[in-house]
Amino acid sequence: MKSLPFAGSLCLGLGLILNFNPSLGAEAAKAPLADRLASPPILSGRFTQEKRIVGLKKPLISTGDFLVVRDKGVIWRTQKPFAAAVAVTRKGIWSLKRTGADLKREPIHQGNLGAAMDMIQKVLAGDPASLAKAFSVTKESEVGGGGGWSLELKPLDPVVARVILSILLQGSKHVDRVEYSETNGDKTRIDFAGVADNAGELGSWQADAFRD
């Protein structure tokens, strides 16, 4: 038969949180910002993340580095307080364990994550032209004199809106800071440093981490 599992169903909705893609929606209204931002094929840098979870007294602070490869995925490597790495690719989320030259990749979640990956990449790469399609820009301002800017976004997607209240982006050439406010009251602030567009080759373990 030529029919379908009825997707009108909610159940569908539950690609949830993960499966949304900002590349659809109103045409980018914020072109001037896009001009200022680079969207290189490979972007890497260090991060410091501070998470405040309702009910926990102390903020959770972690540091590490990240690698964004256009059309491939993201590696998010935490170094402190413990060492752990995950890769997000189109096919899912993977935990990465490296011993020497060997990479052990275990699935944490499998499924079509093309859209999720896109979104993470775009937030990290700070591509506001794309972001503007998935979010409504609620506040935009110039910060300082050297071309700095900040942007407050609210998700347009009703499914995402159930979890994420708003995202605040700050930066100049690249995104320097991202702040998430979740509907449950949790807040996450990520500061980036040493962001560079390395046009170089991917390491073999990195290429391995992205294999789909």
Place this chain on the structure above:
Amino acid sequence: MISSVIKKALALAWALFILACGAYLAWRLPTASIESSIFALLPERNQDPAVREAGAALRSELERRFLVLVAHADPEKAVLAAEAYAARLRASGSMQEVACAIPATGVGRMLDFYEPHRYALLSAEDREALERDSGSLYDAAQRTLYLPPGVSGSLGFRKDPFGTWGRWLSSRSGASAGLTLRNGHLTAEVDGKTAVAVLGTLGPRGRGMQAQNLLSARFDSAGRAAEAVPGATVLRSGFVFHELLAARQAHKEMTSIGTVSAVLLIVLMLLAFRGIWPTLLGFLPVVIGCMAATAILLWAGGGKVHLIAMVFGSTIVGVAEDYGMLFIAGLYEDKPWDGRRRLLDVQRSIFLGLLTSVLGYLALFFVPIPGLRQIGLFSIAGLVASWATVMLWYPWLGTRLKPVGAGVRRAAEAMERRWPKVHGGYATGLALTGLLAFSLWGCLRMRVDDDVRLLYAHDLRLQQEQDKIMSVLRMPGGGRFFLVRGKDGQQVLEREEKLLAAMAAADSAGSTAVGVSAFVPSRSRQAGDSALLRSAFEGAGGTGARLARDLGAPELETDLRKDLEKNSRPVTVAQWLADPVSAPFRYLWRGPPDGLGDGAVATVVPVPAAMRLGMEPLRALAKNADPDIVLVDQIQDVSDTLAFLRRHLVWVLCIGSGIVLAALILLFRKRAWGAVAPAALGVGAGLGSLGWSGLPVNLFALLALALILGMGIDYGIFVQESRRQRQRAAALVAINMGAASNMLAFGMLVFSTTPALKAFGLVLAVGLGVAWLTAPCFAVSNEEEGFANGS
């Protein structure tokens, strides 16, 4: 005098009987249950009621649903066009539901429904990880705590500390058929364009042409609304589109082919018999025969009739046209018209025609197939009623007719005289030999094909649209499904879980298969999953203690434990069925609606269309999962049924021909071959033409053969029975008119675009044509044989 009174009484009685039949039909037919499933033609023992009901439920569900993709290179315009399409359909009022965007409230409902059960549900990856190493729960919690929002799949530390719930829900979207949710719209990528899905369910609708035309117009109008956005294309998928297209095609053919043949038929009759009344008399026996037969079949079936038996039966009753034709062909005789005398002249011919037909169709009762018996009953009842109509009414109805003019009459006589005769020379014999060679050679090239899809008009464009959608999305299709049975709901769910796992392992598309257990895992699975979670959480080295220590929050362990205990109650089928979240998938559950109870419980697992496995691997896969799981292929089953009926019909035709042959030999002795030959040549040529044309032999082609046999033998009898030359001229007129009108009525189907109808039309046109043209060749005049003048 006395016999005239009896005749009048009989005619009156017959009129009363027909009136009664009409009244019965008027009263009963509107409420009659007209069965149209081909399976109902089969003997009981060939049917598994559970399989049949599951198949019917699946069909009726899927037949109502459709999916349309509206594609555009610009994602924003794709959304606009899809919204326009959906809005136009919604406004039409014909739809139960049209969805283009996923409402946030729906997602909320889903979250609310599963929240109290969230610690009893694990995705396959999480289960495997926990089984391998209970420490993986700790790692999972760490990811929730330390990864940016969304990356770990968790819905937030408060409600989903380990991310297991979010990932379980997210993995259910395997059921989402490959569509991705973007900004609330379901989208897919088609040829580099963004396609936005419009999903619909048809509301209740009327039957018949008018309702179909209306629905057709509404879909067309929606298509125009979408294409008003320049560059937008619409791809359609769903049973309804094929149905509407087939209906439109049938309507077109009915108006074109049907009108042409009806007009030609009437013109022909008017030309031949110079009046409307003889024309009506020619067709009346068929009309009365069909009416009486329908009433009798309906009565015999206790208010239940099968559509196919009626259609096939009515076609066969078409043979009875010969009776009326032979009667009015008397207008071509060279004497003043006298209806009663004409009836006396031809009653033996008509009776022999009836007798042989009835004997032949009696063979339908020799096979133990209810469907064929119904056809037999209908045909015999119809033929007898047609015969009775001619015999009882025509002495009165046929009194005031005018013979045709002398010129026309002489032309008919000349035609008969000049008609090539078998004994008239080599040329005719040579032509007949050529015909035989053509038939034999064609028969050697015959190809049997029982595929039910031959019954549908095929539309290339719609098929391409559908194939495109199938290649992008993963949807159930092809009418294949597994029926999972068990002694109670739990056993069924456990078996289904094994089946779904086996399907996912066998083929990547198999992972998108849906089943009830994807939404309500079996009790044992839920108990196992929550036990896995808890044991990983508990204890001195457990995740709970480690998290509390790490975060310096001793109360966290207790809080989380309480949360875990409170929200790991298993979700039940009963709860799921009672909640709106199950609405799109309820048809998969074939058991008590409350989800409880034991006994007849089963679930349906449709095989995704993208699964490229053949029937055998699928069957093996089911068998390995559980021997009680059956694989059903509905299209194949229908085709198999058609093949089954075809094989039996071959026997029926052989037995029927044998009986008829025996009867003719008894009646005509040496001249029997002359009565049989036209029909035999017709059947041979009909089959041969199929071989030559490449059209398949199937049930419908055989039905045409049954018709050729019936009529061909009538023609043979009419020719053999009319020994005087002038009688033969009238017989030839009857044969010409009977054959011409049947060829116009059925043979024109050769122009149909539906392959099965085309084959039927071809066999009939060629076979009947041959029987018609050859029957007069076997005429033997009384002068030659030295018979005394019969009249």
